[in-house]
Amino acid sequence: WYMISIVHIYNRWRNSEIRCYVNGQLVSYGDMAWHVNTNDSYDKCFLGSSETADANRVFCGQLGAVYVFSEALNPAQIFAIHQLGPGYKSTFKFKSESDIHLAEHHKQVLYDGKLASSIAFTYNAKATDAQLCLESSPKENASIFVHSPHALMLQDVKAIVTHSIHSAIHSIGGIQVLFPLFAQLDNRQLNDSQVETTVWGVGNRQEWREILYGSTQNFASLL
Known part of the structure; x- marks a missing residue:
């Protein structure tokens, strides 16, 4: 630029x-x-x-x-x-x-x-x-x-507008639409060799939701 x-x-x-x-x-x-x-x-x-x-x-x-x-x-x-x-x-x-x-x-x-x-x-x-x-x-x-x-604007000239992270998340329905995706991060996944993989070591789903909610609130306040 x-x-x-x-x-x-x-x-x-x-x-x-x-x-x-x-x-x-x-x-x-x-x-x-x-x-x-x-x-x-x-x-x-x-x-x-x-x-x-x-x-x-x-x-x-x-x-x-x-x-x-x-x-x-x-x-x-x-x-x-x-x-x-x-x-x-x-x-x-x-x-x-x-x-x-x-x-x-x-x-x-x-x-x-x-x-x-x-x-x-x-x-x-x-x-x-x-x-x-x-x-x-x-x-x-x-x-x-x-x-x-x-x-x-002359022919073939186009207006290109980029949006902030806050606007992009708002356009898909807000941060709450991502909750189901985050909630699946600690699910057990088995590959072809039957090896268990854990992405997040959260004790139970309720604790994970509480941690996620607090993190999301902090993230939203920064935006």
């Missing part, structure tokens, strides 16, 4: 600057004489592809959440965003939204409100409806779109 960040820094009296970061580290920079007029309107915007969508100019692979900010990010902000990992897809509004342990100075940079208020638009695989990718910036942010902000 790589996090690529491209920052455009506007300078009034000299050439503007382009900086490229990979995984939170500056790898390249240079001056840019091309003037960017923020008053211009653009009728098309492509992510991971050119306008023609020809095979030589289309990104092939998995793409995580995409963010475009209306303000130039500083190195500390970019590094802190990288600490959130490839699965982050929120809007930098709540400190408790991520399970990843972050240093306090990173939390301060991420959740001081500056990042959230400067999101121009953002897309991620979880916010999709069929081939429509929904724009997910905070509702209170001013929209930069003239028409609908939602994007259409």
Whole structure:
């Protein structure tokens, strides 16, 4: 996984600057004489592809959440965003939204409100409806779109969403559906040579259920 960040820094009296970061580290920079007029309107915007969508100019692979900010990010902000990992897809509004342990100075940079208020638009695989990718910036942010902000995924593009262990267990009916499987672990099993095999040495089935129930409660509390 790589996090690529491209920052455009506007300078009034000299050439503007382009900086490229990979995984939170500056790898390249240079001056840019091309003037960017923020008053211009653009009728098309492509992510991971050119306008023609020809095979030589289309990104092939998995793409995580995409963010475009209306303000130039500083190195500390970019590094802190990288600490959130490839699965982050929120809007930098709540400190408790991520399970990843972050240093306090990173939390301060991420959740001081500056990042959230400067999101121009953002897309991620979880916010999709069929081939429509929904724009997910905070509702209170001013929209930069003239028409609908939602994007259409090109042909053969698919949204892939992974789920946490807690969600996976919940989808099959909860941890209780595994009880019958665990309860059979101490059953006597005979192979072709009639050799007895005991997986768990629990004295009786009632003791096993009590141990299993206590372990399950602890496991569920961790999730």
